[in-house]
Amino acid sequence: SDLRSYLQDRLPDYMIPSYFKELDILPMTPNGKIDRKSLPDFEIEASSSYQAPSTATEERLVSIWSEVLKLDTSIIGTATSFFELGGNSIRAVHVINLIEKEFNIKIPIKLIFEHTTIKSLSIKIMNFKTSTREEIPKIKLKANDKYITSSAQERMFYKYLQNTDSLAYNISGAYKISGVLDVPKIKETLEKLVDRHAVLRANFALSNIGVLQTINTTKKVSLTILEMDKYAHLDNVYLDFVKPFDLESELPIRFALLPVDENTNILFVDVHHIVCDGISLNILMNDFKELYQNKASVAPDFNYIDYSYWQNNLASNLTNQKEYWLHQLSGDLPVLTLPISGSKESADITIADFKTLGITDQDYKDIKRFLVQSDVSEFMFFISIFYILLQKLSDNSDIIIGTDVIGRTHPRFQDVIGTFINILPLRSNVDTETSYQIFLDDIKENVLNAFENQEYQFDEMISELSKKQEVVSEDLVSVHFAFVNYFEGEKEFFIEDLKFESLHLIKDETTQYEFKIEVSEHQSEYAVKFIYSKELYDSDIIQVFTEYYYNIIKSVLHDPSVLIGQIEV
Known part of the structure; x- marks a missing residue:
C-alpha cells in the first residue's frame, strides 16, 4: 500500500x-x-x-x-x-x-x-433479440477458374493499372533472426503459409465484367537468398528488395533472406495490399509460428474468395447504409484549400516524405487521462485535433477526412487473410463558436455512426454521387487519418531457439493522399506522422503543421471548454 x-x-x-x-x-x-x-x-x-x-x-x-x-x-x-x-x-x-x-x-x-x-x-x-446470420456459401476453388473480386481489391487494381510502377500499396517489413537458422525449414514454412491462404496466390485481370481473380496453382513462393557484400548498408538491401508487383502474372507476396553471419539472418517480406491488410499481418505471423513448430492448427473455415462473393451479395441489402452516406454527402461537397506549393493537376502525389511529432512524458499522460475522463478513443481525439488543424489552415468549416475501417463485420472472417478495408469519408462541421468538448462529443457520435454504416462501399458512394454531380475520389477525400492500432504482434519474440526482432529500416515513402496524419503508440509515446506529397508541400510548411497540431493539443487539454475559434496555434 x-x-x-x-x-x-x-x-x-x-x-x-x-x-x-x-x-x-x-x-x-x-x-x-x-x-x-x-x-x-x-x-x-x-x-x-x-x-x-x-x-x-x-x-x-x-x-x-x-x-x-x-x-x-x-x-x-x-x-x-x-x-x-x-x-x-x-x-x-x-x-x-x-x-x-x-x-x-x-x-x-x-x-x-x-x-x-x-x-x-x-x-x-440482454435487451437485444437473438439474430440469425445468413449462411455464407463456400466457393470451391479450382485451377484456372475466374472469381469476382471484393470492392477493395477492385479499387486497388484500378489504381495499379494507372501506375504499375507504384509502391504505394506495398506492405513490407524485415525481421532480424538470431540463432542457428534452418534455411530449408524456413522456406518450407513459408510455402505452407502461402498454400494455406489462397488469396496470397491470386492473379488479377480486367475483363468485360470488371476485375476478376484466379488462384495460381503452379507457382510456388520463393525465398531469395541475398548477398550482403553487394550492399553498403542494410537499408540499401531493403530498398532493392521492395519492388512493384506484376499483379497479372506473379504472386503478390515475396520473401528474401540475407545471411549476415552464422548466427544472424535478416528475413524480408513484401506483400501487396490487394491481398493483405493490417489484421492479416497478425494472422500471418501467428500462422508462421505454428507452422514452423509443426503445431496442429486448423485452417480457416472460409477463404477470401468466399468473402468477395458474400460482400457482392450483401450490397443489395444495404439500403439504410446507402441512405446514411448519401445524406452525409448531400449538398455542395467541400473542397479543402491548403497552402500547397505545387500544382495538383500535374503532380504525382504518391512520391512522399514525412515528419514525425513525438508526444511523450507529461503530454502523453495528460492525453491518457483525458481519454478516460471523456470516454473517447484515441482515434476520436487525434482526428478531432486534425479537423481543427485543417480549419485553421484553410478557413473551411465543412471538412471531409478519409479514414480506413477494418471491414471485418462478419465474425466468420476474423481469421481470413485478405484486404477488408473500406474508405469512409468522415464529414464534420468545425464551428468556431463551439467549445472543444462539445465538438469532440460530435466527433464521437459522427465516428460511431460511420462505423455502424461501414459496409456500404466507398466506390458505391462515388458512383451514386456522380449521378448528380461530377465527383472523383481524389477530390472527395484528399486528406486522410489513421490510428495504427491493428498490429498486435511483439517487436521481439521467440520460436524455439530463434529470436525474431522487427527492424525499422528506411524505405521510400509513398502515399495515396496529398496529406495524411498517421498516429501510432509504442512504449508510452504517441508518434504522430505527417505524411505529405513532396510535389505539393514544402518540408518547412509541414514543420509548421506539426507545431500547430501540437499547440492545439496543448490548448484543448488545458481547457476543454475553450471555443474552437479561440484556440491559438
Whole structure:
C-alpha cells in the first residue's frame, strides 16, 4: 500500500500497476537487458476496487474481454472501463464479433462506447433479440477458374493499372533472426503459409465484367537468398528488395533472406495490399509460428474468395447504409484549400516524405487521462485535433477526412487473410463558436455512426454521387487519418531457439493522399506522422503543421471548454 500511495502522487491512475512482486535481483540477458521470459510467475489477487462477475452473462463478457485485451480474467473487474484496460476502436469491433458468436446477437459499436463496463454492458445486451446470420456459401476453388473480386481489391487494381510502377500499396517489413537458422525449414514454412491462404496466390485481370481473380496453382513462393557484400548498408538491401508487383502474372507476396553471419539472418517480406491488410499481418505471423513448430492448427473455415462473393451479395441489402452516406454527402461537397506549393493537376502525389511529432512524458499522460475522463478513443481525439488543424489552415468549416475501417463485420472472417478495408469519408462541421468538448462529443457520435454504416462501399458512394454531380475520389477525400492500432504482434519474440526482432529500416515513402496524419503508440509515446506529397508541400510548411497540431493539443487539454475559434496555434 505504501508503494501504491507513492506512485499515486507521481503517476495518473491508469499507469499504476495492478500488482507488485518484490525480487532480490532482476534476471538479465547476456546483452544486459531484463530477461522478461525468466521473470517468475506469481499469484494475482484482486485489487480493492475489483468487482467480480455476479451473473453468467458477466462471466461470459469477462472471458471475451480477456481474449481481446490479452488480460487474465482475474484482473478484469465488472466496474472497470473497457478503455482503462487498453480497449480501443479496433478491439471494440473484435468484442462485438465475439459477442455475436457467444450470444447470437448483433450489437452496434456505439454500445461499447456508451456502456464501457461489463456490469453496464451486460444489462443492455440482454435487451437485444437473438439474430440469425445468413449462411455464407463456400466457393470451391479450382485451377484456372475466374472469381469476382471484393470492392477493395477492385479499387486497388484500378489504381495499379494507372501506375504499375507504384509502391504505394506495398506492405513490407524485415525481421532480424538470431540463432542457428534452418534455411530449408524456413522456406518450407513459408510455402505452407502461402498454400494455406489462397488469396496470397491470386492473379488479377480486367475483363468485360470488371476485375476478376484466379488462384495460381503452379507457382510456388520463393525465398531469395541475398548477398550482403553487394550492399553498403542494410537499408540499401531493403530498398532493392521492395519492388512493384506484376499483379497479372506473379504472386503478390515475396520473401528474401540475407545471411549476415552464422548466427544472424535478416528475413524480408513484401506483400501487396490487394491481398493483405493490417489484421492479416497478425494472422500471418501467428500462422508462421505454428507452422514452423509443426503445431496442429486448423485452417480457416472460409477463404477470401468466399468473402468477395458474400460482400457482392450483401450490397443489395444495404439500403439504410446507402441512405446514411448519401445524406452525409448531400449538398455542395467541400473542397479543402491548403497552402500547397505545387500544382495538383500535374503532380504525382504518391512520391512522399514525412515528419514525425513525438508526444511523450507529461503530454502523453495528460492525453491518457483525458481519454478516460471523456470516454473517447484515441482515434476520436487525434482526428478531432486534425479537423481543427485543417480549419485553421484553410478557413473551411465543412471538412471531409478519409479514414480506413477494418471491414471485418462478419465474425466468420476474423481469421481470413485478405484486404477488408473500406474508405469512409468522415464529414464534420468545425464551428468556431463551439467549445472543444462539445465538438469532440460530435466527433464521437459522427465516428460511431460511420462505423455502424461501414459496409456500404466507398466506390458505391462515388458512383451514386456522380449521378448528380461530377465527383472523383481524389477530390472527395484528399486528406486522410489513421490510428495504427491493428498490429498486435511483439517487436521481439521467440520460436524455439530463434529470436525474431522487427527492424525499422528506411524505405521510400509513398502515399495515396496529398496529406495524411498517421498516429501510432509504442512504449508510452504517441508518434504522430505527417505524411505529405513532396510535389505539393514544402518540408518547412509541414514543420509548421506539426507545431500547430501540437499547440492545439496543448490548448484543448488545458481547457476543454475553450471555443474552437479561440484556440491559438
